[in-house]
Amino acid sequence: MKLNKFLKQDKYCSVKLKRLKTNHLQLKAKINGICGVFILDTGASNSCIDLKLSEFFKIKSTISTEKASSATDEISNTMISKKNTIEIGKWSKDKFQIVLFDMSHINKTLNEQGAKNVSGIIGSDLLKKGNGVIDYSGKKLFLKN
Numbered sequence: 001m002k003l004n005k006f007l008k009q010d011k012y013c014s015v016k017l018k019r020l021k022t023n024h025l026q027l028k029a030k031i032n033g034i035c036g037v038f039i040l041d042t043g044a045s046n047s048c049i050d051l052k053l054s055e056f057f058k059i060k061s062t063i064s065t066e067k068a069s070s071a072t073d074e075i076s077n078t079m080i081s082k083k084n085t086i087e088i089g090k091w092s093k094d095k096f097q098i099v100l101f102d103m104s105h106i107n108k109t110l111n112e113q114g115a116k117n118v119s120g121i122i123g124s125d126l127l128k129k130g131n132g133v134i135d136y137s138g139k140k141l142f143l144k145n
Contacts, residue, residue, distance in 0.1 A: 003135055004140070013090040015089035016140060017040065017139045022113045024110075024115070025134075027141060029088045030087040031086055031119075031120075038120050038122045039121050040121075040134070041124075042124055042127065042134070044121050047086075047096070047099070047122050048098065048103070049098050049103075050100070051102050054081075059081045061081040062080060064080040079100040082095065086126070088143060089143070091144075098120075103118075130144055
């Protein structure tokens with residue numbers, strides 16, 4: 001039995017992933033009803049959005065004392081927002097927490113390698129909540145309803 005059929009029998013829904021020139025996996029998601037483009041990062045502990053897009057995604061945030069880090073930098077100024085809706089394909093979650101920080105350095109690196117800007121990062125927090133399964137060869141993310 002193929003993975004797709006097996007997971008759909010177990011109430012999983014799927015969304016297509018796009019492989020970028022940088023070898024990142026990209027997907028579309030809606031935050032608070034607004035569509036954006038995100039990188040799927042299994043190594044990111046939290047899902048994040050570029051701080052500059054907080055108004056665009058209708059995010060109400062507060063200052064966070066936590067520091068974030070990426071592969072390139074430590075990020076000291078973070079915000080946190082706890083009451084968001086997120087939709088990925090037919091999967092959705094209410095009261096979803098999002099970390100906000102300046103993603104300029106991430107988008108600059110993507111641009112230098114021929115990829116376009118992203119709105120944010122889908123991290124392992126979401127994959128855990130949705131019992132995520134990644135089909136790398138089929139370029140799909142499965143999340144359980």
